[in-house]
Amino acid sequence: MKFSEIPKQKWLVWISLGTLGLGILTVLITVVAPLGYRLNLWGYRTGFTILRTMVPVWLYIAGIAAVITAVIGFLAKKWQMENMTRLVELGAAGVLISLSAWYMPQTYLEPDGDPYPSIHDISTDTVNPPEFVAVLPLRADADNGVEYGVSRDMNPRLLVELTKKAYPDLLEPVVLDVSPDTAFDRAMNAVNELGWDVVDANRAAGRIEATESTFWFGFDDDIVIRLTPTSSGIKLDARSVSRVGKGDVGINAKRLRAFFDTL
Structure with a gap:
């Protein structure tokens, strides 16, 4: 069974692509924060504020993307869609990218309960x-x-x-x-x-x-x-x-x- 034969199920493709796009967007914002500082568009404190504000959001996005991916996989399998594996891969990629966007700032932001003393x-x-x-x-x-x-x-x-x-x-x-x-x-x-x-x-x-x-x-x-x-x-x-x-x-x-x- 092909997508062209099941128009009502094409929305699964768009949802999978949307999940991937959302993951890519999180990475772009994560990169923009330090890039803006390097380009003298804002101070480093502003860059840190952007990241601290958005970091928790990345986890929510990753969680939502994971749920969506699971639903896509379930429906694609139920409807015996030929591109089931590809759909799940796109959704999973969105999850992994969102998690990467969350992880990257952890390498230079002071976390809650910071194990490092506040010295430089x-x-x-x-x-x-x-x-x-x-x-x-x-x-x-x-x-x-x-x-x-x-x-x-x-x-x-x-x-x-x-x-x-x-x-x-x-x-x-x-x-x-x-x-x-x-x-x-x-x-x-x-x-x-x-x-x-x-x-x-x-x-x-x-x-x-x-x-x-x-x-x-x-x-x-x-x-x-x-x-x-x-x-x-x-x-x-x-x-x-x-x-x-x-x-x-x-x-x-x-x-x-x-x-x-x-x-």
């Missing part, structure tokens, strides 16, 4: 954090400063406490039993392998500064690596600081972990 400055040395030098001009218009623990609703002691609680593994000293030049080269190799943009590599000062942009919104975060000779070898400390945002959803800590793992 992570340093492996909380007593004497590595200092930025070459990066400073690039942060002239940044919302966040680079003075450790000095920001809205924050102080150095609280920042240390939150860092110790959330990322105790990053506070373990990393010492390489190699020459200063070898340690510097290994650090530079890790930075290059991670794809960071090197701002300054000062071998004499034992300092490397770099930036990395986040994927969706393109936020620029800055990193400084400090190499210090000790009796046990070369001690490496690293610090990663966001230019915007009160919290970083764990991005800076993940970045430093990636560096030391690559090292």
Whole structure:
């Protein structure tokens, strides 16, 4: 039995296509939020507001699409429609796309019951954090400063406490039993392998500064690596600081972990 022979059942085709189109629309809106920020059409807070407002909607849409797909499958099978599988595939695609639209913002939005502390400055040395030098001009218009623990609703002691609680593994000293030049080269190799943009590599000062942009919104975060000779070898400390945002959803800590793992 073909669709052309059953005009009254053609609406199932349109419903399947509509489910798919709805899924595609959710993805487009999800992409538009950060794209608008990148194109200077609105601020990042507006982009976040769009996503926070729409994210719950995606789940409802996915649920509705799933129900519709189930109904389509049931009716298509009942009416012995030849294109039953294709109809169900279209509906299922709409469900999966809607779920993808819901999932994507979860990678950079602070969820309810956020497991990450609301901080944006992570340093492996909380007593004497590595200092930025070459990066400073690039942060002239940044919302966040680079003075450790000095920001809205924050102080150095609280920042240390939150860092110790959330990322105790990053506070373990990393010492390489190699020459200063070898340690510097290994650090530079890790930075290059991670794809960071090197701002300054000062071998004499034992300092490397770099930036990395986040994927969706393109936020620029800055990193400084400090190499210090000790009796046990070369001690490496690293610090990663966001230019915007009160919290970083764990991005800076993940970045430093990636560096030391690559090292």
